[in-house]
Amino acid sequence: MSEKQDPFNAPFGTLFGDHMAVATYVDGVYDYPGAAVPLENFSLHPATHALHYASECFEGLKAHRQPDGSVAIFRLDDSVARMIRSIEKLRMTPPSAEMLRQLIIDATTANASFTPDAPGSLYIRPTFIGTAPNIGAAATPSTEAMLYCINSPVGDYFAGGVRPLTIFIETDMPRTTPQFGSVKSGANYVMALGPTLDAKRDHVADQVLFASGDDVTETGAANFFLCDGERLITRNLDDSFLHGITRSSILQIARDMDMEIEERSIPVAELRAWAEHGEMFLSGTAAVIAPIGTVITQGETITIGDGQPGGTTLKLREALTDIQSGISEDKHGWLTPLNS
Numbered sequence: 001m002s003e004k005q006d007p008f009n010a011p012f013g014t015l016f017g018d019h020m021a022v023a024t025y026v027d028g029v030y031d032y033p034g035a036a037v038p039l040e041n042f043s044l045h046p047a048t049h050a051l052h053y054a055s056e057c058f059e060g061l062k063a064h065r066q067p068d069g070s071v072a073i074f075r076l077d078d079s080v081a082r083m084i085r086s087i088e089k090l091r092m093t094p095p096s097a098e099m100l101r102q103l104i105i106d107a108t109t110a111n112a113s114f115t116p117d118a119p120g121s122l123y124i125r126p127t128f129i130g131t132a133p134n135i136g137a138a139a140t141p142s143t144e145a146m147l148y149c150i151n152s153p154v155g156d157y158f159a160g161g162v163r164p165l166t167i168f169i170e171t172d173m174p175r176t177t178p179q180f181g182s183v184k185s186g187a188n189y190v191m192a193l194g195p196t197l198d199a200k201r202d203h204v205a206d207q208v209l210f211a212s213g214d215d216v217t218e219t220g221a222a223n224f225f226l227c228d229g230e231r232l233i234t235r236n237l238d239d240s241f242l243h244g245i246t247r248s249s250i251l252q253i254a255r256d257m258d259m260e261i262e263e264r265s266i267p268v269a270e271l272r273a274w275a276e277h278g279e280m281f282l283s284g285t286a287a288v289i290a291p292i293g294t295v296i297t298q299g300e301t302i303t304i305g306d307g308q309p310g311g312t313t314l315k316l317r318e319a320l321t322d323i324q325s326g327i328s329e330d331k332h333g334w335l336t337p338l339n340s
């Protein structure tokens, strides 16, 4: 991609910075040369472990252009910590937090010139793949791995910008398996794909909110919140869903606004009742804060309020994006400035 290509007129995630950073793991040791290299295709053995047994995980975070033109990464250390947890859940040896952090910084610094102005950003995709050429290793971890980071200049995740989404509530199928819900592994996303495509086709829904066992959790790629002027409610953390870093940022911002926070189970009946008086939204690095205007559940289509983005939802979204783009004070130390 050239720096002139417009991320607002390209699908999310289809443009790339021209550098990447790559480390390898062989014989129990990580080797990171310590600098970004030009982006190029990999050559992988057809028996590569990740291609057969899904020994793969990744992260998604963003760098934002600041008012002085510099670029800063949002909540880098939280993503580093989550990726290390994901690699451990794959039963592989993670790199040190310092190495992973530096690898992300090196790739993102090399690609920083691709960062669009707000509301655009530079999406950061650290990725880990088991690379041992061994199709007999279905029940053993890969003995070799590759850890790399690429960047993608992005505009809006949902085509059409901030618009109220239509969400289908799936009460039969979970998003993924209970033991892998909090792991950011590609296998989870392909499991959520079928129900999401079915809901798009059958209900013209934008996303599926998974609520098996009458337990409202998250969509295929975002966490879920109920809110009104005073209260913010979201599912309490356990292994069943991804511990969103945007989720944690929103909870902190709401605390700073003296809102009442509830982290607990949300039954579908409560969600339905909430539609009559409150607001709902999704949160994620890609989605930022995406208002929900319509919910489809048990054969009924329910409009949330007047179907338009709610005031509290928009207030929280603005508070978050103002911190990310350096308009508001970064009082929790969430930004890591890059040296240009």
Ligand SMILES: Cc1ncc(COP(=O)(O)O)c(C=O)c1O
Residues within 6 Å of the ligand: 060, 218, 219, 220, 221, 222, 223, 242, 243, 244, 245, 246, 247, 283, 284, 285, 286
């Ligand atoms: C399944 C899932 N849930 C929630 C989220 C939100 O996590 P975060 O806010 O860290 O991006 C994501 C990622 O965007 C996700 O893929």
